[in-house]
Amino acid sequence: MPNHPKPEHVAAIDLGSNSFHMIVANLRQGELAVVDRLREMVRLAAGLTPDRFLTEEAQQKALDCLQRFGQRLRDMPAGSVRAVGTNTLRVARNAEQFLAKAEQALGHPIEIIAGIEEARLIYQGVANSLTNDGKRRLVIDIGGGSTEYIIGVDQSPLQKESLRMGCVSMSLNHFNDGKITAKRFKRALLAAHIELEPFEKTFRQGAWEQAIGASGTMRTVEKLLVNNGWSKEGITLDGLNQLLDAMFSAGHCDKLQFPDLSTDRKPILPGGVAIIYASFKSLQIQHMKVADGALREGLLHDLLGRINHEDVRDRTVSALANRFHVDLDQAARVCQTLRELTRQLPQLGGLEKEITMPWLDWAATLHEIGIDIAHSNYHKHGAYIIENADLPGFSHQDQKLLATLVRFHRRKLAPKLFKELVKPWDMAAFPMTLLLRLAVLLHRSHQPSALPPITLATSENRIILRFPNNWINEHPLNAADLEQEAEYLRGADMVLDYA
Helix, strand or coil: CCCCCCCCEEEEEEECCCEEEEEEEEEECCEEEEEEEEEEECCHHHHECCCCCECHHHHHHHHHHHHHHHHHHCCCCCCCEEEEECHHHHHCCCHHHHHHHHHHHHCCCEEECCHHHHHHHHHHHHHCCCCCCCCEEEEEEECCCCEEEEEEECCEEEEEEEECCCHHHHHHHHCCCCECCHHHHHHHHHHHHHHHHHHHHHHCCCCCCEEEEECHHHHHHHHHHHHCCCCCCCEEHHHHHHHHHHHHHHCEHHHCCCCCCCCCCHHHHHHHHHHHHHHHHHHCCCEEEECCCCHHHHHHHHHHHHHCCCCHHHHHHHHHHHHCCCCHHHHHHHHHHHHHHHHCCCCECCECHHHHHHHHHHHHHHCCHHHHCCCCCHHHHHHHHHHHCCCCCCCHHHHHHHHHHHHCCCCCCCHHHHCCCCCCHHHHHHHHHHHHHHHHHHCCCCCCCCCCCCEEEEECCEEEEECCCCHHHHCHHHHHHHHHHHHHHHCCCCEEEEC
């Protein structure tokens, strides 16, 4: 995040498969105080066709909602808002086209996060709504298209999983016409058990001491159980059985007569209850409390960490570097040279250097991780790892950007692939990569010897490097590397002018 004054307000937007949520908070002495909440049931997952395309109708409903959210966020500066899309946008084939329109409607960037990253953020939101007690807790969050299961202690998630079943998708698959029967519920229960089966051992009773539910579905079911006298507090298996009896007696979603059940929640209640019931049975849950925090609160706390320079992405990059046995001294040398080169330029691709520098630092730290697999084409191995690994704090778009920087830090360039990145990186990533290439090249020897003062200037398609007198002549290996680099850059319609 740029070194600007800390914003007075921050906001988080969760583009869920069922509902879109927005939360706005005031920053008071480093703490978050919620000042506004907005929620609209968009049911984005219901607008996904069998071949995984979002319908025009579903897109328009979502865009209308985001325009209303955008009006509330209009005066908030860049970097003070974090918006993420979850399961439906993860699987939709036309998600990229939708996001371009969605970002315009909202007025802020939107990231698509992986299921494991969603689980991490959910846990962070739940943990910050509870007191630290040292107990191992199981957190379950039912969304519209996915359900996340997390085991953690206090602020630390230990096990995370995201399963592709949610209250909307389960209801559409088994209760599409609204009819609720014991036979249909049994089929839905079987489908949920099949999803859970590979993870039962990890998340079963014995691995945790208390169960915590999150999300609107959990809060709705708890309210129904308590207000009907089927539970004194929280969710219990006995209470769920009594709720099921009432649902079977009604026979149809439209005939559910619960004062606490909103009209828009009725069609997705059966699928949500099936997931809860299967979780209780498979994981041997007897009682579940329901927390206030969820994904959007986790986003706020994650954003607060970035503002306070406690970015989880720094820890993620450090852990990945250690995992793949990176030469940290070499990475530090490349980072230092990158900083010195960047300092001489006014901007990179139209972006402030404070925005681009963290990405260059991370790319410099990780550019050699592929060597742990094989030296041949190690830049490609490294890019694959970065794009496909679970990296806490990074969205899908983030990982693709970082993978692109690492993929093209050596050998041939492919300028057209940079254009496929999301804005503003479609313009900034190419010049960033050029600087990374030079920094890596100048430290090819992996030796600690210091570089001389280097002057850097750029024009539209030219890089100008100037070394002290005779330095090039006295370092023939560097000269050969620079000549080879000039050849690679010519293939990308760039000129490397060095002397």
